[in-house]
Amino acid sequence: MARALPQINTKFKGAVQKTEQEKKIAELQAEVEQLRAVSAPELEAEIEKLRSQIQQSSGEVEVDVNLIDPNPNQPRQTITGASIQNKARLLKKHGQITSVILVPYKDNRYMLLDGQLRWEAARFLGWETIRAVIVPQPQDLEQSSLLTFLGFEDLNPLDKVEAIIKEIVKTTDFEESEISTTLATVIKRIERDSKVKELAKLIDVSSEEQQQGLSELKVEGAEQDMFLILLELGLNPVSFRTNLMPMLSLPQDLKKAIRSNGLKGAHALALSTLTATSLKVLEDTALKERAWATDKVLKKNLTVPETRALIKEIKAKYLKKEKTESKEIKVVIQKINVLTQGTIEGASTEQLTELKELLEQKLAAVNQALN
Known part of the structure; x- marks a missing residue:
């Protein structure tokens, strides 16, 4: 992308103010100490609540994975089982490196603003909690999600x-x-x-x-x-x-290949030229050729130039090279048309025999060319 997205900073301004966080933490800790000094058992619940606030103010907090809901309007609509398993392997090997970003939702639940793949992988691994940063809900949640996801190269x-x-x-x-x-x-x-x-x-x-x-x-x-x-x-x-x-005009089979199999956009656009019209075949035949080519592109990890070369080979099977009109044949046709019945009847037997043999030879060559 050509530049950083300045809007993101304003969307999450309240979430990463370090000085304000430290001040808030100090205030909360002082309040805990005051409650401890009273030593009243009925205040234990309030102390636990304050502890939770301190955790959240410090930036990261462990959140029950069952209290998190995906954002139904997030831009990333493609999360395959394979991608979840790959992310799960990384989480199991290296742990959670980056926190997910959550916004307060309803009924003490949270909505994912960033990190659905990490959350899905954590659930796949059976984790009970996941490390998160909780931020105030932006005024425009959908646009904030879009701004966040547009920065991801794998979208x-x-x-x-x-x-x-x-x-x-x-x-x-x-x-x-x-x-x-x-x-x-x-x-x-x-x-x-x-x-x-x-x-x-x-x-x-x-x-x-x-x-x-x-x-x-x-x-x-x-x-x-x-x-x-x-x-x-x-x-x-x-x-x-x-x-x-x-991308919006791609046939459904190629859209599915992008979402389910990781087909790249440039490859999909190239493959989309394998249509019934371009191949001069029925739609079912074109679909089969496109499916075969798509499968080969994915399995062989073909580059865009290699994909275009493959498409050219497929088209060559169906499209015969168009032949240009011959000037010589055109002249011959004109001369034969000039021959009238009177001209033929006035010719000698030898000439007519020679003409007949010649025409029969050329007619055989014409039939061979047509077949």
């Missing part, structure tokens, strides 16, 4: 684009079906004005400068709202349209 492009589209629909007046067309129209206008570089520069400036820059590029109103969302997420709108938007 697949399909999950990423679907989450971004959802954010655009929620924040602007656009319907999902309008986004692609509007984005393409505005970018084409910017390209026509040779202002693409000016658009790319807006990724690294403040929100105010982004808004001013878009106005100078004649991107106003609802169009500007859409572009501001992409820029806030650290995305170049041109790159988003070229590299991510096509």
